[in-house]
Amino acid sequence: MNAEATLPQTTPAAAMVRTLGLISAICGLIIVAAYQGTYDAVQENKRIAVERAVFKVIPAAKSIAEYVATAAGEVEKLGAGGTVPAGAVKFYAGYDAAGKLAGIAAEGGAKGYADTVRILFAWDPEKAAVTGFGVVSSRETPGIGDKILVDKDFLANFPLEARLAADGQALAHQIRAVKHGSKANPWEVDAIAGATITSRAVGKAINDTAQALLPRIAPHLDKLKEKS
Amino acid sequence: MSQTTVRTWDEFMEGVWRQNPVFVMVLGLCPALAVTVSAVNALSMGLATTFVLTCSCVLVSLLRKLIPKEVRIATYIVIIATFVTVVDYLIQAVSLALYDALGAFIQLIVVNCIILGRAEAHASKNPPFKAMVNALGMSLGFTIGLFALGAVREILGAGKLFGVALFGANFQPWVVMVLPPGGFFVLGMWLLVFAAVARRKQRKLAEVAQNA
Numbered sequence: 001m002n003a004e005a006t007l008p009q010t011t012p013a014a015a016m017v018r019t020l021g022l023i024s025a026i027c028g029l030i031i032v033a034a035y036q037g038t039y040d041a042v043q044e045n046k047r048i049a050v051e052r053a054v055f056k057v058i059p060a061a062k063s064i065a066e067y068v069a070t071a072a073g074e075v076e077k078l079g080a081g082g083t084v085p086a087g088a089v090k091f092y093a094g095y096d097a098a099g100k101l102a103g104i105a106a107e108g109g110a111k112g113y114a115d116t117v118r119i120l121f122a123w124d125p126e127k128a129a130v131t132g133f134g135v136v137s138s139r140e141t142p143g144i145g146d147k148i149l150v151d152k153d154f155l156a157n158f159p160l161e162a163r164l165a166a167d168g169q170a171l172a173h174q175i176r177a178v179k180h181g182s183k184a185n186p187w188e189v190d191a192i193a194g195a196t197i198t199s200r201a202v203g204k205a206i207n208d209t210a211q212a213l214l215p216r217i218a219p220h221l222d223k224l225k226e227k228s
Numbered sequence: 229m230s231q232t233t234v235r236t237w238d239e240f241m242e243g244v245w246r247q248n249p250v251f252v253m254v255l256g257l258c259p260a261l262a263v264t265v266s267a268v269n270a271l272s273m274g275l276a277t278t279f280v281l282t283c284s285c286v287l288v289s290l291l292r293k294l295i296p297k298e299v300r301i302a303t304y305i306v307i308i309a310t311f312v313t314v315v316d317y318l319i320q321a322v323s324l325a326l327y328d329a330l331g332a333f334i335q336l337i338v339v340n341c342i343i344l345g346r347a348e349a350h351a352s353k354n355p356p357f358k359a360m361v362n363a364l365g366m367s368l369g370f371t372i373g374l375f376a377l378g379a380v381r382e383i384l385g386a387g388k389l390f391g392v393a394l395f396g397a398n399f400q401p402w403v404v405m406v407l408p409p410g411g412f413f414v415l416g417m418w419l420l421v422f423a424a425v426a427r428r429k430q431r432k433l434a435e436v437a438q439n440a
Contacts, residue, residue, distance in 0.1 A: 011296035019294050023303055026287075027310035034314040041321035049324045137328070142385075143403045 054092045057122035057134050058103035061094030065227065069216035075223060089213045094122070099227040101125070106213050107136060108205035115139040117201040123210065125221055129159035129186075130175075130206055138198075145198035153180075154192050154199065161186040162210050169215050177203035236361055243366030249342045250373025250415075251422045256342045259333045260374055261411035267390050269329050270378025274371025276319065276334060280311040281343050281370075282363045285351035289359035292352045304347040305338070312337045342370060373418075380414050381405045 054064045066078035071087030084090050091106040104125065109118040117140060121133035132155075140146055148154055165172040173187040177200040183190035189206075191199035217224070249255045259277070264270040284307045288295075295303050316334050319327050327334070337343070346366055351359040382388055385405030387395045404410050 011298055016296045016299050019291075019296060020299060020303065020306075022294070023291065023306060027306055030310050031313050034317045038317040038321035042317065045320065045324045141403075142406055143401070 050092070053120050053134055053136065054094055054105045057105050057120055057132050058094035060096045060102040062097045063095050063227065064105075065093045065095070067091055067093055067224070069213055073216050073219070075217055075220040089209065089216070091213060091217070093224050093227075095227040101225050101227075103131060104217065104224070106209050108209035109136075110201040110204035110208065112138065112140050112201035113145050113195075113197045114141065117145075117198060117205065119202060119205050121206050121209075123162060123214070124159070127159055128161065128163040130162050130210070131159050133158070133202065133206070140195075140198050144195050147192055147195050148198055148202055151192050151195075153190060157183070157189050159186075160189065160206070162206070162214065163187075164214055164218055168218055170211055171207070171214065175203055175207040175210065176200075239358060239361045240365040240368075243362060243364075243369040244372065245369070247366075248369040248373060248422075249366060250370060250377075251418060253342075254419075255345070256340050256370060257415070258336065259340065260370075260377060261408070261415065263330055263333050264374055264378035264381055264411060264414075265385070265406045266329075266382040266388075267375060267379045268326070270374040271371065272319070272326055273330060273333065274367070274374045276315045276330075277337055277340065277343070277370055278364070278367035279315050279318075280308060280337050280340075281346060281367045282360060283311045283314075284308045284343060285346055285359045285363035286356050288347045288351040289354060289356040295352070300348070300352065301344075304344055304352075308343055308347070309338050342366060376418055377411065377414050380417075381410055384414075385410055 050066075051064055055061050067075055068078050068084055068088040068090050069075050070085055078084070078090065089106065091104055093104055094102045096102040103122045105120055105122045107118060107120050109116045111117075115138070117138045118136040119133045120136050122131045123129070124131045135146075135149060138146065140148075160175065161173070162175060163172045164170070171187075173185065175187050175189065177189040177191045177196070178184075179196070180191050180193040189199060189203040191203075243249065247253055250257075250260050256277075259273055263273045284304070287307050288304060291303075312335060315337070319330065319334060346363055350362050354362070379389060382390075383394060384402045385407075387393060387399040387401050393399075402410075405414065
């Protein structure tokens with residue numbers, strides 16, 4: 001008996017390559033077809049989701065425009081394809097029915113109790129205040145951390161002062177959450193008792209984004225005033 | 229019923245009842261516990277898995293004579309991953325809210341052992357129609373399992389079913405039921421129910437055998 005006969009029968013490599021190639025080609029075709037077929041619906045869904053979120057935090061808004069504030073301090077319309085340049089902060093300008101600026105919305109995120117809490121908040125340039133916020137994603141405990149959206153005392157924090165310092169380089173006062181009942185200034189966030197960590201995350205998320213974004217857009221507010 | 233319809237029906241019921249993936253084989257628990265916080269999520273996950281399982285089993289079955297045994301697992305994974313990608317796009321096109329609710333678990337259908345198991349144990353040895361019937365039965369069994377978990381968790385944990393409030397305003401939701409531990413509690417209760425039913429059936433059969 002020779003050695004070859006004892007080996008189990010193997011498939012030649014060429015046949016394996018051929019089959020794998022064929023199957024990969026079939027699978028590639030299926031994926032491309034699915035991508036092309038759903039592309040328009042997916043983009044439309046994403047646009048509606050963003051619009052809805054912005055309309056919720058800027059109730060007076062009837063239409064939105066997407067902008068980026070670049071690291072160089074310029075404010076530009078977000079280009080086609082939606083890619084945000086490195087170091088730039090994306091924000092939305094909401095316009096009312098007459099085409100006047102109703103508010104500016106931007107996203108922020110900070111570590112909460114379970115995971116990063118991502119929020120979208122609205123800033124009113126006339127009042128120099130954060131007027132409200134909505135949750136983009138959160139894994140906070142139901143019934144505890146998710147009270148940030150319904151707790152009356154917490155919602156009474158808004159409008160929350162977010163005014164630039166005289167030099168225009170940062171906020172005049174850092175926005176941060178304080179222990180429940182100890183809020184003394186209009187820029188402090190009165191935390192929810194029992195949900196302090198989530199409240200703190202909301203304060204930090206607003207502060208981080210506002211510190212980065214507001215100094216950049218303040219010199220360009222006139223450009224944003226009217227819908228272009 | 230003719231002989232063939234009986235056999236097809238048997239093939240179908242195999243996954244729905246006798247080998248129910250969730251309650252009998254206790255497979256695919258990762259999605260079964262993670263996404264079943266509401267009835268809608270559970271049903272959508274079930275439908276997504278149904279699509280992937282059925283399509284990949286049919287394709288595997290069609291190509292079964294072409295696939296060399298040395299690379300069969302790699303081939304199955306490529307085929308399954310393809311249909312998972314398709315279902316991922318489809319869900320995004322239908323509803324982004326649903327897509328966010330199901331999160332990473334849509335992509336994780338790739339590693340759902342029920343699907344790879346069916347492809348290896350059944351579809352690779354049977355003609356397309358039989359593979360499809362078996363896959364549909366398994367998927368229905370899986371969907372029923374997810375729905376049984378999701379519905380109970382939503383009723384107890386939120387006082388709702390399909391988002392409709394069932395109880396008055398005084399209902400205090402049993403929040404732990406929509407948190408991760410709740411998944412284990414509810415699964416445990418369902419397993420108890422199924423074990424009790426199975427035992428009773430066995431006892432009945434034993435009695436019949438004695439009397440005969």
